[in-house]
Every structure is written in structure tokens, then in C-alpha cells.
Amino acid sequence: MGAHDGAVRVALLGCGVVGTEVARLMTSQATDLAARVGAPLELVGIAVRNLDAQRDPVIDRALLTSDAASLVDRADVVVEVLGGIEPARSLLLRAIAGGAAVVTANKALLGQDGPTLYAAADAAGVDLYFEAAVAGAIPLVRPVRESLAGDRVTRVLGIVNGTTNYVLDQMATVGLELAQAVKQAQELGYAEADPTADVEGYDAAAKAAILASLAFHTRVSVDDVHREGILGITADDVAWAAETGHVIKLLAIAERVGSPGHDDERDTRGIVVRVHPALVPLGHPLAGVRGAFNAVFVEAEAAGELMFYGRGAGGAPTASAILGDLVTVARHRVLGGKGPVESSYAELPVHSIAEAVTRYQIHLRVADRSGVLAQVAQVFAGHDVSIEVVRQGQATVAGGGQADLLVVTHAARDAALSATVADLAGLPVVAAVVSVLRVEGA
Numbered sequence: 416m417g418a419h420d421g422a423v424r425v426a427l428l429g430c431g432v433v434g435t436e437v438a439r440l441m442t443s444q445a446t447d448l449a450a451r452v453g454a455p456l457e458l459v460g461i462a463v464r465n466l467d468a469q470r471d472p473v474i475d476r477a478l479l480t481s482d483a484a485s486l487v488d489r490a491d492v493v494v495e496v497l498g499g500i501e502p503a504r505s506l507l508l509r510a511i512a513g514g515a516a517v518v519t520a521n522k523a524l525l526g527q528d529g530p531t532l533y534a535a536a537d538a539a540g541v542d543l544y545f546e547a548a549v550a551g552a553i554p555l556v557r558p559v560r561e562s563l564a565g566d567r568v569t570r571v572l573g574i575v576n577g578t579t580n581y582v583l584d585q586m587a588t589v590g591l592e593l594a595q596a597v598k599q600a601q602e603l604g605y606a607e608a609d610p611t612a613d614v615e616g617y618d619a620a621a622k623a624a625i626l627a628s629l630a631f632h633t634r635v636s637v638d639d640v641h642r643e644g645i646l647g648i649t650a651d652d653v654a655w656a657a658e659t660g661h662v663i664k665l666l667a668i669a670e671r672v673g674s675p676g677h678d679d680e681r682d683t684r685g686i687v688v689r690v691h692p693a694l695v696p697l698g699h700p701l702a703g704v705r706g707a708f709n710a711v712f713v714e715a716e717a718a719g720e721l722m723f724y725g726r727g728a729g730g731a732p733t734a735s736a737i738l739g740d741l742v743t744v745a746r747h748r749v750l751g752g753k754g755p756v757e758s759s760y761a762e763l764p765v766h767s768i769a770e771a772v773t774r775y776q777i778h779l780r781v782a783d784r785s786g787v788l789a790q791v792a793q794v795f796a797g798h799d800v801s802i803e804v805v806r807q808g809q810a811t812v813a814g815g816g817q818a819d820l821l822v823v824t825h826a827a828r829d830a831a832l833s834a835t836v837a838d839l840a841g842l843p844v845v846a847a848v849v850s851v852l853r854v855e856g857a
């Protein structure tokens with residue numbers, strides 16, 4: 416883009432919790448931002464759905480407009496914090512076609528249709544930055560996309576949704592019911608506009624897809640991600656987790672795996688990407704991630720293990736990530752230069768969760784009589800799944816003549832573990848499969 420005489424014109428799309436904080440930082444930090452960019456940042460308008468809604472006093476109402484398309488046409492940089500697929504996608508494509516750089520926090524859009532945006536940005540020669548789309552304030556996109564570009568990432572594992580972490584934490588420590596904790600998370604500004612995106616794991620799955628794409632130089636869409644949310648987690652599960660020295664966390668995991676049907680450990684030509692609740696041992700650093708904080712481990716061959724930790728949700732933390740991107744793309748406008756384009760050359764096959772290698776803790780309610788354990792063990796052996804620990808629960812938890820059994824397995828392919836569970840459910844001595852949780856980080 417070459418030298419630029421005047422201010423860098425910034426359009427803000429969306430003025431919710433995050434948008435308000437972006438506007439606040441742009442105002443309160445204006446002098447420093449101008450010095451870092453090499454030119455003033457001028458907020459030329461804020462697109463909103465409802466012009467009459469109550470706003471924080473920091474918002475200059477004269478900047479509000481309901482005509483987002485016209486606003487986009489007058490900007491050098493478009494900052495999008497609308498969320499959702501439309502109208503965000505059309506507006507960003509319009510911005511890019513018009514030569515504007517884009518800074519977006521929109522994980523749903525990137526997770527579903529990132530390649531379309533990348534291709535458009537590449538064709539137009541403009542920047543597409545999205546640090547705020549994954550893990551709020553934590554610098555994670557840039558380290559994975561740029562700092563680790565010379566390494567070979569093997570695994571990304573972490574907590575990438577603040578709302579569900581807050582909810583699970585409140586269930587474990589305060590004893591709140593899930594719905595109460597979700598309501599609190601919404602009030603604190605952590606949750607998405609529709610919290611089902613959080614509790615059903617869609618938000619984490621989109622972030623997992625984005626991280627996996629960057630880490631493995633492979634297109635991964637949210638549809639490739641195995642997704643289980645936290646709605647099935649009960650107070651009983653949380654109590655049993657504590658009893659066995661674990662906490663339950665919603666994890667996002669993207670890792671290299673072998674090819675189906677091959678046992679060669681050096682073969683890691685595919686990847687599996689998954690989001691699900693998991694038991695994490697209390698001694699693991701992820702177990703200590705409280706409230707709406709996020710933490711992500713990245714394992715790479717040369718770097719070894721890296722841990723990223725910080726505030727994963729909320730207006731100001733997310734705005735911090737957006738401002739970082741805004742300074743970068745604005746600087747490119749002023750001084751020249753351009754950020755990275757899509758890197759998807761590796762085209763690794765994305766396998767289903769059946770190929771993941773993991774451990775299960777299976778909670779069974781069984782008939783309390785001789786020979787039952789042997790029958791249960793037989794099912795595991797039949798699928799070549801090795802048992803690590805068996806624990807019989809408190810008699811008070813189970814009904815008369817029944818016992819609670821907790822079986823923890825050694826690592827096995829997920830396909831074998833789920834087939835084991837299916838067979839256990841059909842065993843006459845098994846009254847119920849109370850819960851099945853993967854165990855990670857042990």
C-alpha cells in the first residue's frame with residue numbers, strides 16, 4: 416500500500432460488549448496508537464442493528480449508522496465484531512473487494528468459511544487478521560501462524576471457551592447448576608449472543624478448526640471437528656470427577672494421528688480435531704485454569720511444549736487482541752508490508768474421532784454379585800482395550816443390589832473404546848452406563 420498521508424480510516428461493525436471496548440481503547444489510547452502506527456486511527460463509523468439502543472457513554476452516537484455497507488466503502492480497515500455468518504461474510508467480502516484490510520473476531524465465519532475470506536484477501540492483496548477469534552486476549556493465532564512457521568506442530572490441546580470453563584468451574588467449586596452458571600457467564604459478558612454456541616461446543620469447535628488449519632497447514636472446517644458440548648455434564652459427574660482426583664474441562668484437541676489400520680508410530684500423516692468434555696487430573700496445569708480463563712498447549716517437534724494462558728473471553732481482553740491486529744494492519748497501510756496468506760499446502764487428511772488415541776473413564780451401574788466384574792472385563796478384552804484402574808463406588812450412590820463401577824482404560828483407539836461401551840450397554844448385568852468421559856492430560 417505505500418505511504419499514506421492522512422489518518423487510517425477504521426470502520427467498526429458491531430457495538431456489543433467487544434465493540435464498545437474497541438471504541439474505548441481507540442479513544443483512550445489514541446495518541447499512543449497513532450505513534451505506533453505512524454498515523455492517527457480515525458474511527459469513521461460504527462455499524463449497529465439498532466440505532467436507538469442504550470450505549471456506553473464512550474460511544475459517540477454521531478458515529479452510529481445502520482448502513483453497514485456504505486460504512487465499509489469508506490474505510491481503510493474494517494473491524495468486524497458482529498459474529499455469525501451473515502451479514503458479516505458479505506460485508507467483509509465487500510470490504511476486501513474495495514481494498515480494505517480486515518480485522519475480525521468472527522470464529523464462526525472463519526471456522527466455516529475461512530478459505531473464502533483468505534482467497535478474497537489474497538486476490539485483493541489486503542490483510543486478514545483474526546487474533547481475537549481464538550482465546551480472547553491470548554496471543555495464539557500469531558504464534559501458531561508466524562512464530563512456529565518453521566517448526567512441525569504435533570498437537571494443540573487446550574481450553575478455548577471461557578463460558579464453558581466458567582460454567583464447569585462454578586459447578587465444581589460453588590455447586591451451581593449448569594443453567595445458573597450459564598446465566599452468570601452471560602451477565603459477565605463471556606457468552607456468545609446465543610449461549611448454545613458455547614455450551615454445545617460450536618464456539619470451541621470453530622476455534623479448534625482455525626487453530627488446526629494454522630498448525631497443520633491444512634484446511635479444516637468446523638464440520639471436520641468432532642464436537643460434544645457440556646449439556647450432558649451433571650452435578651453427579653462433577654462429584655465423581657472430584658472423587659477420582661480430576662476436574663471436567665471442555666477441551667479442544669487437534670493432533671497428528673496414524674493412518675487408519677496402520678500401527679506404525681512414525682506414521683502421523685493425518686490429523687483428528689475434536690472438542691469434548693474430558694477428565695483432567697488435578698495435577699495437570701489445565702486443571703488449574705479457572706473462571707473464563709483459557710489455556711492452550713502447543714507441542715512442536717523442535718520447540719517442545721509451549722503453554723499459552725490468559726483471559727479467553729470478555730470485552731476488554733478480546734478488544735486487546737483486536738487492537739493488536741488493528742495496529743499491525745494500519746501500520747502496513749502506512750509503511751507498506753502485508754501479513755501472511757493462507758497456508759494449506761500440506762493437505763493432511765482429517766480423520767474422524769475413531770482414529771484418535773485416548774483413554775476413557777466409564778461409569779457403570781451394575782448388579783452387585785459375583786462374576787459381574789469378570790463379565791465386564793471380558794468385554795474390554797474382546798476389543799483389545801486394556802484396563803488401567805477399576806474402582807467400586809460408594810454403595811449409597813447405587814440402588815439396592817447394585818454397585819457403581821468406574822473403569823479407567825489405558826490409551827486405545829476411540830473406535831475400540833466406543834465399541835466397548837456399546838457392548839457394555841448390552842450386557843444384562845449392566846443396569847446403566849451412567850457416563851463416559853475421555854481422560855486427557857494424564
Ligand code: HSE
Nearest residue numbers: 576577578606607728
Ligand atoms: N463466548 C466465547 C467464550 C467468547 O466463552 O470463550 C470468546 O470467543
